[in-house]
Amino acid sequence: MTPRVRAWLAVAAVVAVGLVLSFALTERYHHRILTLVFLWAAMGLAWNIIGGYAGQISFGHQAFFGIGAYVTVLLAAKLKLTPWIGMVGGAGVAVLAAVLIGTPTFRLAGIYFGLATLAYPLIFRIVMDYLGYQEVSIPMVRDQPALFMQFAEPRTFDLLALGILAATLVLSRVIESSRLGYSLRAIKENEQAAEAMGVDSFRCKMVAYMLSAAPAAIVGAVYAHAILFVVTPDAVFGVLVIAQTLTVCFVGGVGTLWGPIIGAAIMIPVSEILDTTIGDRLPGIQGVVYGAALVAVMLFAPEGLYWRVRNSVLGRRRDGSGSIRPILAIPAAPVAARAAPTDSATALMDVRGVSKAFLGLQALSDVRFDVREGEILGIIGPNGAGKTTLFNVLNGFLLPDRGDVRWLGAPITGLGPHVVCRRGIGRTFQVMRVFPHLSVLENVMVGAFAHGAAPARARASARAALEQVGLADRADVMPTGLTTLELRMMELARCLATSPRLVLLDEPLAGLSADGVELMSAMIRRAPAAGITVVIIEHTIQALIKLADRLVVLDQGRRLAEGLPGDVTRNPAVIEAYLGKRWLARQASSQTGRPC
Amino acid sequence: MAGELAQYVVTGLLVGGVYALMSIGLAVIFGVMRVVNFAQGDFMMLGMYLTYFYAVGLGIDPLLGALVTLPPFFLLGLLVHRVFLARVTGGGDPNREMDAQLILTLGLSLIITNATTMILSPTPRGIRTTYATQAFAAGPLLLNQARTYAFLMALLLAAAMYVFLTRTDLGKALRAAADDPEAASYQAINVRAMHGAAFGVGIALVAAAGGLLATYYPIEPNVAVNFIVLMFVAVVLGGLGSIPGAFVGGIVIGLVQSLTLLVLPLQLQNVGVFVAFLVVLYVRPQGLFGRRARTV
Numbered sequence: 001m002t003p004r005v006r007a008w009l010a011v012a013a014v015v016a017v018g019l020v021l022s023f024a025l026t027e028r029y030h031h032r033i034l035t036l037v038f039l040w041a042a043m044g045l046a047w048n049i050i051g052g053y054a055g056q057i058s059f060g061h062q063a064f065f066g067i068g069a070y071v072t073v074l075l076a077a078k079l080k081l082t083p084w085i086g087m088v089g090g091a092g093v094a095v096l097a098a099v100l101i102g103t104p105t106f107r108l109a110g111i112y113f114g115l116a117t118l119a120y121p122l123i124f125r126i127v128m129d130y131l132g133y134q135e136v137s138i139p140m141v142r143d144q145p146a147l148f149m150q151f152a153e154p155r156t157f158d159l160l161a162l163g164i165l166a167a168t169l170v171l172s173r174v175i176e177s178s179r180l181g182y183s184l185r186a187i188k189e190n191e192q193a194a195e196a197m198g199v200d201s202f203r204c205k206m207v208a209y210m211l212s213a214a215p216a217a218i219v220g221a222v223y224a225h226a227i228l229f230v231v232t233p234d235a236v237f238g239v240l241v242i243a244q245t246l247t248v249c250f251v252g253g254v255g256t257l258w259g260p261i262i263g264a265a266i267m268i269p270v271s272e273i274l275d276t277t278i279g280d281r282l283p284g285i286q287g288v289v290y291g292a293a294l295v296a297v298m299l300f301a302p303e304g305l306y307w308r309v310r311n312s313v314l315g316r317r318r319d320g321s322g323s324i325r326p327i328l329a330i331p332a333a334p335v336a337a338r339a340a341p342t343d344s345a346t347a348l349m350d351v352r353g354v355s356k357a358f359l360g361l362q363a364l365s366d367v368r369f370d371v372r373e374g375e376i377l378g379i380i381g382p383n384g385a386g387k388t389t390l391f392n393v394l395n396g397f398l399l400p401d402r403g404d405v406r407w408l409g410a411p412i413t414g415l416g417p418h419v420v421c422r423r424g425i426g427r428t429f430q431v432m433r434v435f436p437h438l439s440v441l442e443n444v445m446v447g448a449f450a451h452g453a454a455p456a457r458a459r460a461s462a463r464a465a466l467e468q469v470g471l472a473d474r475a476d477v478m479p480t481g482l483t484t485l486e487l488r489m490m491e492l493a494r495c496l497a498t499s500p501r502l503v504l505l506d507e508p509l510a511g512l513s514a515d516g517v518e519l520m521s522a523m524i525r526r527a528p529a530a531g532i533t534v535v536i537i538e539h540t541i542q543a544l545i546k547l548a549d550r551l552v553v554l555d556q557g558r559r560l561a562e563g564l565p566g567d568v569t570r571n572p573a574v575i576e577a578y579l580g581k582r583w584l585a586r587q588a589s590s591q592t593g594r595p596c
Numbered sequence: 597m598a599g600e601l602a603q604y605v606v607t608g609l610l611v612g613g614v615y616a617l618m619s620i621g622l623a624v625i626f627g628v629m630r631v632v633n634f635a636q637g638d639f640m641m642l643g644m645y646l647t648y649f650y651a652v653g654l655g656i657d658p659l660l661g662a663l664v665t666l667p668p669f670f671l672l673g674l675l676v677h678r679v680f681l682a683r684v685t686g687g688g689d690p691n692r693e694m695d696a697q698l699i700l701t702l703g704l705s706l707i708i709t710n711a712t713t714m715i716l717s718p719t720p721r722g723i724r725t726t727y728a729t730q731a732f733a734a735g736p737l738l739l740n741q742a743r744t745y746a747f748l749m750a751l752l753l754a755a756a757m758y759v760f761l762t763r764t765d766l767g768k769a770l771r772a773a774a775d776d777p778e779a780a781s782y783q784a785i786n787v788r789a790m791h792g793a794a795f796g797v798g799i800a801l802v803a804a805a806g807g808l809l810a811t812y813y814p815i816e817p818n819v820a821v822n823f824i825v826l827m828f829v830a831v832v833l834g835g836l837g838s839i840p841g842a843f844v845g846g847i848v849i850g851l852v853q854s855l856t857l858l859v860l861p862l863q864l865q866n867v868g869v870f871v872a873f874l875v876v877l878y879v880r881p882q883g884l885f886g887r888r889a890r891t892v
Binding site: 055057059104105107108109110111112114115116118119122123126127129130239243246250282283284285286287288290291292293294295298299302436 | 632680683684689691692694695696698699700702703704705706707708709710711713714718817821825828832836861863864866867870871873874877878881
């Protein structure tokens with residue numbers, strides 16, 4: 001049974017259990033609890049799309065819940081519009097609100113995003129009060145109860161809520177297994193690396209936010225009809241709404257569609273039963289229960305119950321890092337004898353007078369050189385020479401203060417890193433940026449998605465890329481179990497999976513053993529034959545002289561020299577600034593054949 | 597019109613002083629621990645209640661009572677840090693850690709608000725003082741006496757905090773731990789203990805600010821929600837973690853809140869503050885004075 005079939009069967013199983021429960025229960029009160037479990041599970045799943053998969057913790061998601069409730073009920077009260085249509089309208093307004101909120105708010109990273117989302121429901125709450133909607137009752141329509149979502153039979157609400165839960169589950173499952181899902185998880189793990197692999201992070205987050213707002217609004221609308229009957233700002237925009245949502249998600253586990261269901265199945269009955277038994281004497285018991293659950297889960301199982309159980313069941317089976325493996329075997333490929341590109345070769349990339357300063361520190365000043373098709377260009381320079389800053393300008397992370405970068409004749413400065421990647425410029429990082437909670441194969445798939453949305457094809461080309469670097473047998477392990485060489489190879493495979501014409505390799509030899517350097521160098525040497533041009537940063541010049549066709553030397557942000565390795569290393573300015581007199585002595589001694 | 601404007605400015609300044617004090621508390625905690633404490637408003641609320649009980653039970657004037665909240669809340673802060681926050685701090689992915697701390701303090705906030713409702717009932721209370729309803733007249737301007745006293749006390753406490761941070765060894769160690777925890781630990785500074793101290797100091801300051809607020813503001817369990825957002829705004833405005841920034845941010849929030857009344861009705865007073873919050877976040881996420889805490 002494939003994982004895909006298993007996942008759909010599990011979704012069907014949840015719905016089947018829900019149906020059985022709904023038909024087995026007889027008491028009105030039990031139906032109410034069941035309805036609430038379904039609704040909060042659906043609300044949790046909605047939040048999980050943006051908060052779990054994309055890792056953008058939203059503290060203001062009740063804004064959409066409240067919009068759904070208010071729009072639906074106001075349309076029914078003022079225009080006699082049936083809530084079945086009204087809630088679709090509510091979802092539409094919520095999606096619109098998500099765009100309006102998301103457009104500025106997604107510019108903020110991490111904690112600032114969470115803080116900003118706090119403000120929105122508070123604003124809505126105050127405005128609703130001000131507009132005189134402190135209490136909006138659902139109009140009673142006795143002759144057409146079904147049309148106005150007013151069911152005498154409590155089971156009907158169960159089934160309605162279950163239907164919404166099922167729809168949200170299907171939506172979540174589709175997202176999980178799509179390109180969007182992989183992109184969101186990559187953004188959560190490392191947004192910059194995701195961007196460099198061609199993920200349009202702003203767009204992905206926005207789509208996730210919209211997809212998350214719509215079900216939240218629908219849940220809000222149904223909650224108003226099944227539970228509230230009278231909509232108040234506090235009941236739909238209040239703290240308890242987001243508290244319940246977050247509790248359901250974090251107790252069950254975020255980033256998986258099972259988490260909110262587990263969380264709701266445990267937390268909602270507990271808090272409801274406490275509320276009805278001692279809630280009269282102790283108002284606020286629900287808040288205490290949710291608060292205590294959040295505190296307890298953060299202290300004892302911060303990943304949530306689903307992941308805790310799953311890791312303890314699968315953990316030992318997956319972890320093969322203890323075993324000793326032979327060093328990577330890279331499949332042999334014919335190393336075609338090639339002539340180093342000459343001056344007449346076409347310039348792929350043209351770096352024209354790039355300057356960049358940080359708070360007065362001139363990291364790059366007027367750097368210019370070109371990259372020719374089919375060459376391996378080495379960029380050397382001491383620490384702090386501006387090498388990584390240069391790469392960050394080339395791949396679009398940084399905007400230069402002056403100058404521009406041309407790619408195939410057209411300027412690419414100012415395009416986002418994901419656009420640069422999709423145009424055919426891949427990169428790796430000096431400090432490796434892996435997606436730690438994605439398997440090796442999934443890491444590489446994120447790169448493969450740069451040119452097409454079909455997961456099956458991305459999986460196939462990711463496997464091919466892993467095959468190329470000799471990591472095929474490690475495809476299904478988590479990156480935490482890999483050696484430095486394997487991680488560097490994985491980053492390389494991820495970069496190759498974006499089918500680049502040019503790769504920017506930021507110190508790919510750093511931290512490797514002598515054998516590792518050999519293997520990596522062999523991999524890099526093979527690139528031009530495959531139609532890939534290479535720009536490589538190193539500060540160990542020895543390795544680079546053997547590898548590069550040409551060298552560019554940077555020192556204190558300036559281009560010190562450019563040319564063939566032999567010429568550059570004899571350049572007095574380079575020797576002065578970088579290589580040192582001892583290099584000269586050693587070179588001389590090695591040429592005269594004396595040992596040094 | 598000019599007189600009206602001046603009156604709004606003065607009123608804004610007076611409430612801003614108390615906001616400044618509570619925001620400093622939040623900023624100390626964020627500056628040293630990198631923790632955004634959601635429960636800060638709840639500790640403020642507890643400070644209001646303690647001051648109330650000092651006044652009702654022991655007859656201590658709330659202006660003095662606010663000061664006497666400092667020691668117990670410092671100890672409470674140490675305890676809360678030891679029992680809860682220390683366990684989710686240190687080691688691991690900083691982003692996830694920050695999320696865990698946020699969720700943890702959100703949980704604490706829910707517990708404190710709702711437990712207080714359960715134990716002390718949701719009914720608002722107030723402390724009766726002679727100065728709450730009196731005003732000083734300065735030319736055409738009226739200065740509510742309670743707010744004026746609270747403002748002066750807040751300035752005094754903020755100044756004391758400044759001296760503590762810049763002149764005492766513990767204060768310097770706190771700032772070192774905030775600047776660079778790793779380097780501080782090489783200088784034999786116990787960073788974990790500094791986190792505890794920072795949390796204690798932060799909680800104590802916000803509790804004292806609550807005590808001062810209680811001289812003119814109704815005391816109820818749900819008061820935290822509104823003020824925590826005001827504090828966030830002030831702290832973000834000043835640059836997350838910058839203590840002088842938080843002070844200025846608090847004053848600015850008082851002014852914005854007060855001046856909003858010139859253009860918006862009273863009910864929408866806080867909308868002006870939230871809009872200011874959002875504008876600042878978009879324009880300068882690093883705040884007006886702060887350095888960039890986390891790059892985009």
